[in-house]
Amino acid sequence: MTSEAQEFEMRVEALTKRFGDLEAVKGISFEVPRGEIFGFLGPNGAGKSTTIKMLCTLLKPSGGRALVAGYDIVDEASQVRRNIGLVAEKIILYDRLTAEENLYFYGRMNHLPEAEIKARSAFWLDRMGMTQWKDKLAGTFSTGMKQRVNIARALLTSPRIMFLDEPTLGLDPQTTRAIRQFIKELAEQGVTVILTTHQMVEAEMLCDRISIMDHGSIVALDTEANLKNLISDGKGAVLDLALEGLTDGMRQDLGALRGVMGLAEPEAGRLRITTNRPGVLSEVMRLVEGAGGTISSVNTLEANLEDVFLHLTGNEMRVEFAQSAPSGHRRGAAGRTSRVR
Numbered sequence: 001m002t003s004e005a006q007e008f009e010m011r012v013e014a015l016t017k018r019f020g021d022l023e024a025v026k027g028i029s030f031e032v033p034r035g036e037i038f039g040f041l042g043p044n045g046a047g048k049s050t051t052i053k054m055l056c057t058l059l060k061p062s063g064g065r066a067l068v069a070g071y072d073i074v075d076e077a078s079q080v081r082r083n084i085g086l087v088a089e090k091i092i093l094y095d096r097l098t099a100e101e102n103l104y105f106y107g108r109m110n111h112l113p114e115a116e117i118k119a120r121s122a123f124w125l126d127r128m129g130m131t132q133w134k135d136k137l138a139g140t141f142s143t144g145m146k147q148r149v150n151i152a153r154a155l156l157t158s159p160r161i162m163f164l165d166e167p168t169l170g171l172d173p174q175t176t177r178a179i180r181q182f183i184k185e186l187a188e189q190g191v192t193v194i195l196t197t198h199q200m201v202e203a204e205m206l207c208d209r210i211s212i213m214d215h216g217s218i219v220a221l222d223t224e225a226n227l228k229n230l231i232s233d234g235k236g237a238v239l240d241l242a243l244e245g246l247t248d249g250m251r252q253d254l255g256a257l258r259g260v261m262g263l264a265e266p267e268a269g270r271l272r273i274t275t276n277r278p279g280v281l282s283e284v285m286r287l288v289e290g291a292g293g294t295i296s297s298v299n300t301l302e303a304n305l306e307d308v309f310l311h312l313t314g315n316e317m318r319v320e321f322a323q324s325a326p327s328g329h330r331r332g333a334a335g336r337t338s339r340v341r
């Protein structure tokens with residue numbers, strides 16, 4: 001990737017969106033080179049969808065500007081639309097049309113020649129594993145099947161830039177895996193991908209660069225490795241404690257300890273503490289046990305993106321964000337846990 005101007009598929013400068021008193025997007029700036037998978041990672045309400053909607057010309061910015069595929073999103077909106085595909089938050093399909101008819105309708109709306117619509121919809125439905133259901137009504141499909149058709153639809157116009165707003169939200173594991181794999185292949189074919197997610201795993205798996213968004217601002221933008229280096233530069237560590245008797249007071253006192261950058265509770269009975277000072281573990285243990293809690297084990301972990309997020313945004317407990325960590329089953333502690341006593 002060179003740094004020549006024309007290699008940037010997207011250039012965003014101080015882009016802002018206000019809804020009344022609320023500044024949902026607060027003057028964000030970034031550039032995306034061709035063929036990159038660029039991620040917006042952040043909790044609900046961070047401003048990810050609002051950003052996507054502005055870049056796709058569905059919402060008018062309150063300030064700033066952006067070039068998408070070389071075109072201004074306000075002054076050249078129709079040229080922008082001709083070069084992008086959007087998989088929006090909500091799946092847009094007509095229930096009373098078949099999979100193939102949905103694509104045909106979309107193709108006609110976008111003035112594609114009939115023969116091309118047929119060829120491309122057959123191709124993309126096949127790539128999305130939907131050929132055998134192409135003549136079935138979309139209304140009869142599972143969410144995963146609808147999303148597969150929805151993605152095929154977005155690709156019908158051969159977009160240079162593909163926007164996907166939480167594309168795997170609420171989907172079954174098989175479809176999630178297939179879609180993630182497919183996103184990688186798109187980028188390998190030179191399509192620039194802009195992806196939003198509140199799942200760290202998804203951002204880590206897919207994105208060349210990740211912009212961490214919170215309260216309408218990009219608080220960091222870098223590769224996954226560089227983001228993690230922000231906090232684990234040799235001084236820091238993440239402590240994963242199994243403990244009983246955690247109280248609100250204890251949480252507050254732990255958060256106030258010097259060297260504690262963030263707290264998260266990925267699952268009941270566990271606490272993750274991001275630290276940037278060696279030796280804080282002994283103080284944590286003293287504090288917890290002094291307040292009547294019991295620590296049964298401690299893991300020292302490599303930082304993940306959630307830790308980076310907590311580090312960048314302060315000690316505030318972000319339950320929404322913490323819940324997006326993989327949980328649901330307790331990970332066996334054997335083998336990677338050092339017993340405390």
Ligand SMILES: Nc1ncnc2c1ncn2[C@@H]1O[C@H](COP(=O)(O)OP(=O)(O)O)[C@@H](O)[C@H]1O
Nearest residue numbers: 019022024042043044045046047048049050051
């Ligand atoms: N059309 C709208 N009118 C008023 N407020 C909105 C509108 N769309 C989004 N918001 C608000 O803007 C903020 C950012 O929302 P959104 O971009 O949907 O976040 P995300 O996609 O990161 O969850 C939220 O506080 C949301 O309530």
Ligand SMILES: [Mg+2]
Nearest residue numbers: 048049050089
């Ligand atoms: Mg959203």
